[in-house]
Amino acid sequence: MKPSFLNKCTFRLTCLIGSILLVLWMQCCGLFLGTARADEAALIEIESQIGFGASNVKQGRWTPVTMTLRNQGADLSGDLVIQVANPNRNKDFNYVQHVELPKGSTKVVTMLIPGNGYTKSNNTIAFYEKSQKNGKKITLAGNTYLEAFSLPKETLQVGVLARDVDTLNFLTLLNQSGNKVNVLHLKQEDIPKESLGLDSLDVLAINDFAADTLTSEQVQAIGLWTQRGGTLLLAGGAGYPKSAAPFAKASPVTYEGTTELNELPTVEKIGEKELVFPQPFTLSQAKLTGGAESILSEGTLPVIARSVYGSGFVTYAAYDLSLNPLASWNGNPRLWEQILSGPIEAAHAFNLNQMKFGNDPMWEMERALEFFPSLQPPKLPMLALVLLLYAILVGPLLYMVLRKLDRREWAWLVIPIAAILTSIGVFQFGATNRGSMMAQSLSTVSLNGTGSGIKQSALSVFLPKGGDLELKFTGKPVVSPLLLSDVYPGLQLHDQSELVVSKEPEATLVRLQGIPYSSISKLALGEEQLVSIGKIDYTISELSAKGAKGQVTNNTTKDLTDAAVVINQSYVKIGDIPAGASANFDTTGGIGMTNGFDVPQLAFPYPTNNSLDTNLHQRSLLSSYLNRKGNYSGGITPMVIGWMKDQSSITLTSGGSIPIEQLTLVSQDMKFNYVTPEGKIVIPSTALIPALIDNHLRMSSIQFQNGPFMQMGSGDVTLDYQLPNLAGASYQTMEMTADPNPDVTTELWNSETKAWEAITLQSFQSWEGEKLQPFLIEGKSIRMKVTTVQNNTMFRMPAVSLEGAVKR
Structure with a gap:
């Protein structure tokens, strides 16, 4: 019997449906199996650490993140990504590192990110197979976010490499005198391979530690970090040679064995506490190298010495910092407050209670980077x-x-x-003038006087059509968005990232993505290596309490325009100085720094009649720089500045380049010995801006207005006037001018009686000869205690000047 036509159709339809179901079932099985294989391949465990452990991330400093990846699955390669919320934009920024993970392997990856507070809400860590741009996100087993509580910018952070884990713990006692100090005990593996990985440290102490266990990359990183402005402390007594061996060329001393002493009267005098040795105490014997200075000596034996190294310092201590009775001596806070006065002062310059002068520097830079002279709207x-x-x-x-x-x-x-x-x-x-991409950079180069300097840059790129763009920077700089504020803990991640930063062996790639039409993207760049552009030489021909005269020579590789000298709290214009040329200066015609940092506005004035603001870039960059250079008490250290203008280009990974206009502010600190050719010492009052130590005020803020004014709450604070380190100095006269305030009492420290001596401030008063000597502490400083019981008391810090002679 032949099957009917209906049966044939039914049979064929049934087979078709069955085939479709079979195919769908096989695809689903394949999908599930594929997922299982993917899951099997994605068995990646992750452990992460930000900074050096604990809560030591310092605001505004580059901070290392160490991530350990363990691949328990199949071979895998891809991008490890840290995504961070941007407080100033509605898109995030990413740091990317490509990683090869063979089966069963363990890889340690280190990245540098901006130092801020990090929580689960404002950052995440992810891994993308093949690449972040085109790959699939792989599940990570472990903590996939960073968590850290940031330290205030004014905190002095001290890293310690030492045999004894309690070494330098006494530095935390400085917190009782108004300082903020955090001590970190490091291990050899904590030291990064890049100098900017140490950026969050102000001091690195190596005491009785086998420094030869450090790798050549770690030694190089420490050396470069010191040249960038860090303080390297080498100590250990009998163990000094093993602490200092890799840094012998930078050390301020040459080791010559050991000696034993039963007393250290100079150390005891500075610490202002009794110091008893039950048995002889071992110290290293050493000879100062060329250019080094002794900070503290017992007879001819240097106990503390220091030498300049680039923009930083290498400090030597002749004893093991972990040994008693010195390690537990209650005079240590006073002693080390003096030894570390430089780093403490630099950290205090960021004090958030200090009154900043002018506009916030980052807002100034933001505005300047948005200004392209050729991108002006129609008239x-x-x-x-x-x-x-x-x-x-x-x-x-x-x-x-x-x-x-x-x-x-x-x-x-x-x-x-x-x-x-x-x-x-x-x-x-x-x-018509907005059809092509262009870029500009505003940079500062702080020269150290030896031919090199530290470069920091802010860059803006104009994208007329928006979209995506990838830039290539050689030299491996660190890059971040231009952050106008800190990444605060409560900030939330966004769905998209606008900036992606990835490192290659010899370059840094920066991808701008999803940029809106006709927009400007702004970046901050920091150079790992020092830049070598020469130095600025200077001589002082005449020095008095009222000012100075001298000459500046441009020994850099470029012409300097609008050169100036900042000296005695005055801004002195010099003019243009071609490379190799010299120019004279006289502070008589300088612009005095009154009522805040008005120098940028006076040096580069605002336009009149609504004309084009051609001075905006220089004014904003100078304002930002002076804000960073201002010390805790509001003063500015003497310096020479000038400007370099240049044109270059930024390479695109897709081929081609973008033209870039470069404006660089070059500066170099001026170091004075205040000694005339005849041997006379003249230290003007504008050169002695006191540091605030032992601060027990409920509130203190500083305003520099014809001399530093301090707004005080109830309590007391010690003003420390540090004198220049002049060999053979003998001071005969000290003059003091002040604005007497009946709500404030003042006392001077008498180093002979070891007690505070009350004085009544007058508009003008002086001390001469023998009456002056008790108030000169080791000939290096003058201390005044200021006390009030009132709140919101305005007090002008007394202006102190000295005269004397150098003993021949």
């Missing part, structure tokens, strides 16, 4: 003329033409067409 008169012509065209002229043609009904078509054509014309006219 208002021109736009007004266009609108007037349009009004005439679509008004009486068009009406008359259509009336004459007797086609007034065409107005419904002609008027919209005229409006569209006019709009297109106005748009094209306004966009």
Whole structure:
């Protein structure tokens, strides 16, 4: 019996449906199996640590993140990504490192990210197979976010490499005198391979530690970190050679064995506490190297010595910092407050209670980076003329033409067409100078006087059409968005990232993505290596309490424009100095620093009559730089500054380049010995801006206005006037000018009686000869205690000047 046509159709339909179901089942099985294989391949465990453990991330400093990846699955390669919320944008920024993970392997990856507070809400760690841009996100087993509580910028952070884990713990006692100190005990593996990995440290102490266990990369990183402005402390007594061996060329001393002493009277005097040795105490014997200075000596034996190394210092201590009785001596806080006065002062310059002068420096930079002189909008008169012509065209002229043609009904078509054509014309006219990509950088180079310096840059890129763009920077700089504020803990991640930073062996790639039409992207760049552009030499021909005269020589590789000297709290214009040329200066005609940092506004004034602000870049960059250079008490250390202008380009990974206009502020600190050729010492009052130590005020803020004013709450604070380190100095006269305030009592420290001596401030007073000597502490400082019981008391810090002679 033949099957019917209906049965044949039913059979065929059943087979078709079955085949479809079979295919779908196989695909689903394949998908599930594939997922299982993917899961099997994605068995990656992760452990992460930010900084050096504990809560030691310092605001505004580059901080290392160490991530350990263990691949328990199949071979895998891809991008490890840290995504961070941007407090100033509605998109995040990413740091990316490509990682190869063979099966069963363990890889340690280190990245540098901005130092801020990190929580689960404002960052995440992810891994993408093959690449972040095109790969699949792989599940990580472990903590996939960073967590850290940031330290205030004014905290002095001390890293310690030592045999004894309690070494230098006494430094935390400085917190009782108004300082903020955090001590970190490090291990050899904690030391990074890049100098910027140590950026969050202010001091690195190596005491009785086998420094030869450090790798050559770690030694190089420590050396470069010191040259960038860090303080390297080498100590250990009998163990000094093993602590200092890799750093012998930078050390301030040459080791010559050991000695034993039963007393250290100079150390005891500075610490202002009794120091008893039950048995002889071992110290290393050493000879000062060229250029080094002894900070503290017992007879001819240097106990503490220091030498300049680039923009930083290498300090030597002749004893093991972990040995008693010195390690537990209660005079240590006073002693080490003096030894570390430089780093403490530098940290205090960031005090958040200090009154900042002028606008916030990052807001100044933000505004300057948005200003491209060639991207100015059309002039208002021109736009007004266009609108007037349009009004005439679509008004009486068009009406008359259509009336004459007797086609007034065409107005419904002609008027919209005229409006569209006019709009297109106005748009094209306004966009004639905005059709190509361009970039500009505003940089500072702080020279150290030996031919090199530290470079920091802010960069803005104009993308007329928006979209994506990848830049390539050689030299491996560190890059971040231009952050106007800190990444605060409560900030939330966004769905998209606008900036992606990844490292290659010899370059840093920066991808800008999803940029809106006709937008400007702003970046901050820090160079790992020092830049070598030469130095600025100077001589002082005349020095008095009222000012100075001298000469500046430009020994850099570029011409300097708008050169100036900042000295005695005055800004002295010099003018243009070609490379190799010299120019004279005289502080008599300088711009005094009054009522805040008004120097940038006076040196590069605002425009008049609404004209183009051609001084914006220089004014903003100088304002930002002086804000960073201002010390805790509001003063500015003497320096020479000048400007370099150049043109270059940024390489694109897709090929080609973007032209870039470069403006660089070059500065170099000036070091004075205040000794005339005849051997006379003259230290003007503007050179002695006191440091605030033993601060027990409820509130203190500083304003520099014809001398530093301090707004005080109830309590007391010690003003420490540090004198220049002049060999053989003998001071005969000290003059003090002040604004007496009945709500404030003042005392001077008498180093002979070891007690505070009350004084009544007057508008002018002086001490001479033998009456002066008790108030000179080791000939190196003068201390005044200021006390009030009132709140919101305005007190002008007394201005102190000294005269004397050098003993021949």
